[in-house]
Amino acid sequence: xxxxxxxxxxxxxxxxxxxxxxxxxxxxxxxxxxxxxxxxxxxxxxxxxxxxxxxxxxxxxxxxxxxxxxxxxxxxxxxxxxxxxxxxxxxxxxxxxxxxxxxxxxxxxxxxxxxx
Amino acid sequence: xxxxxxxxxxxxxxxxxxxxxxxxxxxxxxxxxxxxxxxxxxxxxxxxxxxxxxxxxxxxxxxxxxxxxxxxxxxxxxxxxxxxxxxxxxxxxxxxxxxxxxxxxxxxxxxxxx
Numbered sequence: 001x002x003x004x005x006x007x008x009x010x011x012x013x014x015x016x017x018x019x020x021x022x023x024x025x026x027x028x029x030x031x032x033x034x035x036x037x038x039x040x041x042x043x044x045x046x047x048x049x050x051x052x053x054x055x056x057x058x059x060x061x062x063x064x065x066x067x068x069x070x071x072x073x074x075x076x077x078x079x080x081x082x083x084x085x086x087x088x089x090x091x092x093x094x095x096x097x098x099x100x101x102x103x104x105x106x107x108x109x110x111x112x113x114x115x116x
Numbered sequence: 117x118x119x120x121x122x123x124x125x126x127x128x129x130x131x132x133x134x135x136x137x138x139x140x141x142x143x144x145x146x147x148x149x150x151x152x153x154x155x156x157x158x159x160x161x162x163x164x165x166x167x168x169x170x171x172x173x174x175x176x177x178x179x180x181x182x183x184x185x186x187x188x189x190x191x192x193x194x195x196x197x198x199x200x201x202x203x204x205x206x207x208x209x210x211x212x213x214x215x216x217x218x219x220x221x222x223x224x225x226x227x228x229x230x
Contacts, residue, residue, distance in 0.1 A: 009156065036219075043120070043206060043221035044159075090158060103174075104219065106158035 002027045002095045006107035014115045019063075019078040021110050023091030026072060032094040033074040034104070035065055039087045047089070050074060061085070086114045118143045122207050122222035129197055129229055137192045137225045139207030145220075147210045148190040149174065150182065152203040153224075159206065165190055197229045 007022040025031060032051050036044040048059025055067045061084075065076045074091060091107040120141045129135055141148065149164035151174075161174030165184040179201055181193040190209075194201060207222040 004158075041224075043223045044208075044219075045221070046218045049218070103161065103164075104159075106160075108156055108158040 002031070002093050002105045004091050004093050004105050004107040006089075006091050006110050008110055009108065010111045010113060012113040012115060013081045015083055016080050019076070019081045019085065019112065021076040021089050021091075021112065023065075023074045023076065023107060024072055025074060025091070025093045027093055027095045029095055033065075033067060034092045034094065035059065035063070035074075035076050036090045036092060037087050038090065038109075044090060047076070081112075081114050083114050083116070086112055088112070118220065120207055120209055120220050120222040122205075122225050125223060125225060127225060127227050129227070131198055131229055132196050134193070134195050135197060135227075136194075137205060137207075137227070139190045139192065139222060140188050141190075141207075141209040141220065142188065143209060143211070143220065144187065145209035145211050146187070148184070149208050150180070150190070150192045151206045151208065152176065152201075153206060154203050162192070162205075194227075197227075199229045201227065202229050203227060 003026045005024045034049045035047040037047045038044045048057045050057050050067045058064045063078045065074050088109045088111045090109045092104045094104050123138045146167045150162040151159040153159050160176045162180050163182040165171040171182050205225045208219045210217050210219045
């Protein structure tokens with residue numbers, strides 16, 4: 001069965017510091033992988049996705065993620081944090097379920113806190 | 117503008133009083149779904165629909181109903197709400213099942229059942 005693990009329910013970084021949010025997945029088939037961001041009192045929006053093309057994926061707002069098959073990881077990074085990056089980030093994997101229909105499996109989320 | 121619209125955004129109700137949360141999308145998407153979000157649990161799928169008149173249970177369907185009579189609308193019905201259904205609910209749509217396509221989310225409905 002597919003699953004997603006996000007390490008750390010809260011991550012705190014200083015403004016200007018590197019952001020690293022960790023995501024590990026398990027999947028019996030090559031997955032599609034996503035990062036979504038949820039700003040306060042808003043819905044989720046797509047940050048970036050991996051769909052078996054380039055392993056380094058660039059997204060919006062300066063974020064990027066690298067797919068590492070050997071480590072079953074898809075960590076999200078940003079070189080320099082900005083106050084506006086404070087939000088909750090969700091990693092998700094898309095893979096076929098028992099009925100062959102694709103379904104999104106979600107991590108528990110990581111709340112990113114930016115210190116001034 | 118492409119969007120998924122949920123109403124209401126906030127709702128406080130009493131145990132057992134039937135309620136409906138509406139969801140509408142303007143992107144002509146076939147696939148729609150409902151999630152609930154609870155702290156530490158991420159998003160859990162309640163129901164999904166692959167097209168008009170085609171719905172199926174997700175991971176946590178107990179206590180919920182849905183219908184899909186038109187492509188654009190996918191209401192969530194709680195016939196007898198209970199306090200354990202207090203949660204943040206999201207409707208989402210995508211063009212052809214999740215695979216590698218982006219899901220579009222509504223703004224969310226925060227439901228409190230007392």
